[in-house]
Each structure stands twice: as C-alpha cells, then as structure tokens.
Amino acid sequence: MVIKHKNIFETESCWSNADKQMLCLDTGGWRTERPVLDQTKCNYCGLCCLYCPPQCMLDKGDHYEANLAFCKGCGICAHECPRGALTMVPEGEFGNEG
C-alpha cells in the first residue's frame, strides 16, 4: 500500500514534494481513451497512482479510480499495473456519459 503524506492536490501521489499543484489541468473533451478498472484483479498496491503523470488517481479505500476531469488517457497506469486490472477503453464506447 502507498504511504501517504499530506498532499496539496487531493490526488497527488505520495512521492511528490511539490509546493504547487502539479499538472492539475482539466482535460476537457480531448481524451481518446480512459482507464477502466476490473476491481476483482486489483490488490490496491498503488502503482497506478504512483506512475500517473498528472496524479489524478483517486484513493477509494480499497482501489484507485482515475479522476476523469484530469485523466489524460495516456495509459501509463494500465501499462504499469502488475495485475492487468486496468484496461484502456476508447471514449466512444461511453457515449455521452462524460
């Protein structure tokens, strides 16, 4: 499990010691894919949170979910997940869900 410290940005990862909010720019509508979690495979290791460049993974207590307002759809979380719990899914499959 990731060890927490007091973060400035609510989704900021544990390794950050930034004194300003990092990369917390709203993604708008340009993301082409989003990470979707299969919670049955997730062991809450925190690596997706650690590697996410804009630090937009939200800690849900027993798993992490991307904050889609800030997720850029880069797929690094899915690539780094050791359990294959995250899959990048094209935005078109979600229609107007947001």
Ligand code: SF4
């Ligand atoms: S999605 Fe993968 S990397 Fe993220 S906490 Fe779960 S098992 Fe770890």
Ligand code: SF4
């Ligand atoms: S797709 Fe990229 S920006 Fe979105 S949660 Fe994963 S690592 Fe973070």
